[in-house]
Amino acid sequence: MEYLLEVKGLTTQFNSKKGPLTVVDHVDFNVKKGEVMGIVGESGCGKSVTSLSILQLLDKAGEIKDGQILFKNINLLKKKEKEMRIIRGKEISMIFQDPMSSLNPVLTIGRQIAEIMEKHEKLPKPMVKKKVISLLNTVGIPRASEIYEEYPHRLSGGMKQRVMIAMAIACNPSLLIADEPTTALDVTIQAQILELLRSLKDELGMSILLITHDLGVVAEMCDRIVVMYAGQVVETADTRTLLRHPKHPYTNGLIQSQPHQSKGERRLKSIPGQVPTPDKFGAGCRFAERCENVMEICSSASPPLVSIDGQSSCRCWLYSDKEEMTI
Amino acid sequence: MANISKTLESLEMQTTLVKKQPSSLKLNFLKEIGSNKRARYSLFFLLLVILIGVFAPLLAPHDPEKPYYEALLHGPSKEHLLGTDSIGRDLLSRLLYGIRATLTAASIAVAITFTIGTFIGLISAYIGGIIDNILMRIMDVLLALPTIVLALAIVAILGPSLANAMIAVGFASIPGFARITRGAALTIKSSGFVEASRSIGSSHSWILLRQFLPNIGGVLLVYTTLFIGVAILDTAALSFIGLGAQPPTPEWGTMLAEGKNYIYQAWWLATFPGLAITSVVFSVNFLGDALRDMFDPKSMGR
Numbered sequence: 152m153e154y155l156l157e158v159k160g161l162t163t164q165f166n167s168k169k170g171p172l173t174v175v176d177h178v179d180f181n182v183k184k185g186e187v188m189g190i191v192g193e194s195g196c197g198k199s200v201t202s203l204s205i206l207q208l209l210d211k212a213g214e215i216k217d218g219q220i221l222f223k224n225i226n227l228l229k230k231k232e233k234e235m236r237i238i239r240g241k242e243i244s245m246i247f248q249d250p251m252s253s254l255n256p257v258l259t260i261g262r263q264i265a266e267i268m269e270k271h272e273k274l275p276k277p278m279v280k281k282k283v284i285s286l287l288n289t290v291g292i293p294r295a296s297e298i299y300e301e302y303p304h305r306l307s308g309g310m311k312q313r314v315m316i317a318m319a320i321a322c323n324p325s326l327l328i329a330d331e332p333t334t335a336l337d338v339t340i341q342a343q344i345l346e347l348l349r350s351l352k353d354e355l356g357m358s359i360l361l362i363t364h365d366l367g368v369v370a371e372m373c374d375r376i377v378v379m380y381a382g383q384v385v386e387t388a389d390t391r392t393l394l395r396h397p398k399h400p401y402t403n404g405l406i407q408s409q410p411h412q413s414k415g416e417r418r419l420k421s422i423p424g425q426v427p428t429p430d431k432f433g434a435g436c437r438f439a440e441r442c443e444n445v446m447e448i449c450s451s452a453s454p455p456l457v458s459i460d461g462q463s464s465c466r467c468w469l470y471s472d473k474e475e476m477t478i
Numbered sequence: 479m480a481n482i483s484k485t486l487e488s489l490e491m492q493t494t495l496v497k498k499q500p501s502s503l504k505l506n507f508l509k510e511i512g513s514n515k516r517a518r519y520s521l522f523f524l525l526l527v528i529l530i531g532v533f534a535p536l537l538a539p540h541d542p543e544k545p546y547y548e549a550l551l552h553g554p555s556k557e558h559l560l561g562t563d564s565i566g567r568d569l570l571s572r573l574l575y576g577i578r579a580t581l582t583a584a585s586i587a588v589a590i591t592f593t594i595g596t597f598i599g600l601i602s603a604y605i606g607g608i609i610d611n612i613l614m615r616i617m618d619v620l621l622a623l624p625t626i627v628l629a630l631a632i633v634a635i636l637g638p639s640l641a642n643a644m645i646a647v648g649f650a651s652i653p654g655f656a657r658i659t660r661g662a663a664l665t666i667k668s669s670g671f672v673e674a675s676r677s678i679g680s681s682h683s684w685i686l687l688r689q690f691l692p693n694i695g696g697v698l699l700v701y702t703t704l705f706i707g708v709a710i711l712d713t714a715a716l717s718f719i720g721l722g723a724q725p726p727t728p729e730w731g732t733m734l735a736e737g738k739n740y741i742y743q744a745w746w747l748a749t750f751p752g753l754a755i756t757s758v759v760f761s762v763n764f765l766g767d768a769l770r771d772m773f774d775p776k777s778m779g780r
Contacts, residue, residue, distance in 0.1 A: 208676055211607065240678030247677075252670030257692045266688065267678045318678065 154221070155358050156182040156205070156326055161218035163197075163204045165429075172429035174200050176382040177218070179456070182326065187352065187359045189373035189390070191366065191405070195426045197382040198362045202328045205360075206243060207235055222326070241271045244319040248331040250311035254303035260287075260314055261299035267321045283321075290317040291347060309340035313347070320351060327352075328360045333368060345372055366409055370394055378402050381426055381437040384456060388463030398465040400442045436468065444469060517768035520761035527758060531577030540568035542575040542728045551744045561746040563736060569746060572728040573754055579729040580755075583644040583722070584709040590648025591655050591709070592702050598652065599659025600686055603667055614660070620653040626712055633721045640713075640729065643722035647712040651705055658701050662694040696769075703766035707759040714755055730755050 163175040175197040182188045190198045203209050205220055207227070220227040222243065227235070239245075247253045255263060264283045268274055274282070280299070287295035290313040303311060312332065319327055329348065333341040349372060352359055361372055369376055369390065376393045378386040378401065386399040397403040404422040424441040436442070439449040448468050456466040512518060530537060539559070540546075546558075546566035554561045560569040602613040620628060625647075632646035666672060666689065675689050716722035717731030725732060730751045737747030 206677060208673065236679040236681060238679070239676070245674075245677040247670055247674055249670055253674040255671040255675075255689055255693065257695070258688075266680075270679060270684075315674070318674075 153184060154181040155184045155223065156360070157219070157221040158201075158205070159219040159221065161201065161204055161220065162216045163200055163209065164214050164216050165212050166214065167212075167430075169430060171216075173216075173432070174213075174382050174429050175204060176432075178379070178382075178384050180377045180384060180387060182358050182360055183374075184325075185352070185356055185358055186374045187349075187361055187372050189369045189376040190360065190362045190379060191364065191369055191376055192379035193364060193405075193426050195428070196379040198364075198379055199330055201379070202245070202330050202360065202362050205328065206239055206245060207232075208239075208245075237271070240267050240324070241322045242324055243326045243328060244322070244324040245328040245330065246312070246315045246319045246332050249335045250308055250315050251335065253315055254311055256303055258302075259299065260301050260303065260306070264314070264318050264321055267318055271322045283317075286317045286321060287314070289351070290314070290320075291343075292317070308336050309343065312336060312340075312344055316344070316347065316351070320355060320357070323355055324357060326358050326360060328362070330362045331364070332361075333365070334363075341368070348372070366394070366405060378405070381432060382429065383437065383466060384464075385438065385466045386464065388459075392463055398459065398463070398470060399438075399467050400444050400469075401438050404441075404443070436466075514768050514772065516764050517772070520764040520768070523761045524758070524765065527577055528581065530574055531581060534571075534574040534578065538568075538571035538574045540571045542567060542571040543726045544568075551740060551747075553744070554746060560750050561744065563733075563744070563747055564740060567726075569733075569750060572733060573730070573750060576728040576730045576733060576751070576754070579640060579723055579727060580710060580714065580731070580758075583640055583647075583713040583729075584706055587644040587648035587651070587709040587713060588702060588706050590645065591651040591705055592698070594649075595652045595655030596659050596698060598656040599661075600663050600690060602656065603660045603663035604682070604686060604690070606667075610660075613656070617653040617656050620650075621657070625650045625654070625708070626715055629712055629716060630719075630721065633716060638721040638724065640717070640723040640727065643713050643716040644709075647709050647716065650712070651708065655701065655705065659694065659698065662697045663690055666690050666693045700766050700770040703762060703769055707762040707766070710755065710759050710762070 158178060158180050161175055161178045162173060164171040164173050166172075178197070178201055180188065180190075190201065192198050200209070200213065203213070204215050205227070207215070209215070215228060218228070222238070227238065230238070254260070261280065261283050264286060265279045268279050268282060269276075284295045284299055287298055292298050292310060292313055298306070298310075298314075303314075306314065312335075316332075327348075332348070333344050336344060345368060348359060348361075351357070359372075361368070363369060373390050375387070375389045377384055378393070378399065380401050386393065386397070386402050388398075393402060394406065397406055401422070404420075407420045408422060410419055422441050427437060427440070433439075433450070435448075435450040435452060436454050439445050442449065446468055454466050454468045456464050457470055458464045459470060544567065546562060546568070548566070549558060549562045550566045551564055552558055552562045552566075558568050558570065560573065562568055563572075598613055598617070602610045623631075629643075629646040629650035632649055633642050636642035636646065672685060672689050675685055680688075713722055714729075714731030714734065717729050718735040720732075720735065723729035723732045725736070733751040734748055734755070737744070737749075737751060740747050
């Protein structure tokens with residue numbers, strides 16, 4: 152199978168006063184061509200840091216310690232900053248959680264999108280303007296030629312996110328990293344944006360790495376899912392398997408925590424406790440404290456990520472004796 | 479592509495525009511200056527002063543450096559509208575010619591402050607870390623001295639002359655300006671669009687020039703305008719204590735200094751240069767204030 156993106160053993164540390172904190176710990180996953188891959192987890196699980204690591208956009212405190220990021224079989228971590236700049240935006244682009252702050256307030260919408268094209272494709276100016284307007288049409292912005300001259304504060308949140316998407320797909324990237332693209336938007340707009348992303352994916356043939364904490368979004372969008380907990384991958388599976396037959400107790404807990412009308416229960420279930428901070432990771436399973444099925448071994452040794460049937464994998468002592476270890 | 483936009487058009491109800499009129503920054507700006515009373519009047523006054531300075535040879539009734547020995551310390555009269563000084567030079571002519579030295583000195587001083595101050599502030603905010611610390615501690619040390627004292631020290635090293643006075647005033651204002659730039663740039667640094675710009679492959683210089691500068695441009699313009707007022711005062715002050723423009727060059731600060739010796743005999747000698755300085759500085763500050771109100775992008779088009 153040809154992978155567009157393969158992340159192998161990615162380890163990212165942040166330097167703190169108490170010493171280095173491993174925020175992303177040996178994360179492995181891959182994205183196939185034309186597929187939507189979801190990364191799910193609570194806040195503070197390392198989802199965003201993982202995505203920033205792929206583009207090497209971490210600020211000074213963060214450092215990629217180990218691992219490989221193979222994009223089209225080339226290790227991005229071996230690239231120089233200058234070479235990465237060519238990849239960012241052209242090969243891999245990213246949309247962020249908050250469209251309100253992701254646009255420069257003093258530049259017109261048109262200018263901001265045109266900049267990317269001028270940078271990566273070196274087109275003559277009149278052509279750029281034409282292309283930008285057609286891009287704005289593509290992402291469903293009405294009266295695109297008027298919006299071209301408009302400043303960001305005159306657009307609504309949904310419109311801004313559409314502009315961000317237009318910027319992200321301006322150079323036909325093969326991978327789009329969407330870091331919680333709908334979190335800051337209200338529900339009806341969320342659906343529209345997801346719909347837009349899906350149809351763009353089909354038309355442009357790109358892959359999407361969708362980072363979210365919303366299982367509803369995942370169920371709607373993704374082909375496969377990686378569940379992250381405390382900086383580690385705890386389960387990987389295709390969407391259907393993962394949602395119907397979750398293996399890891401954490402995944403199970405997440406699904407249980409979704410509100411459900413038909414159940415008729417008065418209280419929403421939740422996973423007790425909180426994600427441990429990186430300085431409190433113990434020797435055992437990081438989920439042990441919150442786990443319903445906690446066993447004796449859980450607190451003393453960390454379970455390996457084991458492959459279940461070639462397709463999915465799970466990091467839990469409940470399954471680790473059944474199959475051979477992958478790590 | 480076409481079918482996507484069609485399907486989405488139907489969903490467009492929620493994501494509507496807040497306002498409809500397209501806007502252009504430059505057009506709006508000129509229009510706003512025109513519509514803002516304070517800005518309009520002060521800009522008009524300043525342009526008038528500059529024009530008078532430029533055409534001083536045509537407008538001045540006498541040679542500013544020619545003494546009329548028959549009219550020493552004469553009060554305002556038909557022949558000398560604003561009177562004459564202790565060696566009989568025409569005060570009005572000297573005032574008009576004084577515009578040149580005063581405003582040139584102030585503009586050059588502000589140009590020095592702006593260029594170097596902006597550079598230091600931007601670099602400091604953008605790079606951060608040790609560089610930021612070193613630069614800002616140097617600025618802090620310089621800030622501990624009042625601008626005028628710092629300028630005095632610089633001019634004492636360079637020697638008294640109008641050119642050295644403007645260099646001194648320019649350099650002495652750098653710490654304050656660098657601090658302001660840095661503060662403004664820091665708020666930009668942490669904003670989402672800088673990260674977004676990095677994620678589409680922008681280089682550092684691109685981010686600084688295209689993302690930082692336009693965003694803090696308004697703040698910088700406002701402070702630059704306000705600094706012009708300060709620079710006029712400071713160069714005049716240096717000239718007043720004899721470290722700036724050297725006599726017989728007509729310069730407002732120098733004229734003020736000459737006038738103070740005769741304040742009891744010839745009130746006009748100190749009053750008119752003082753009024754000239756005050757009114758120019760006032761209108762510069764008014765303009766700066768009005769620009770500050772105008773330059774909030776959120777208030778544009780309102």
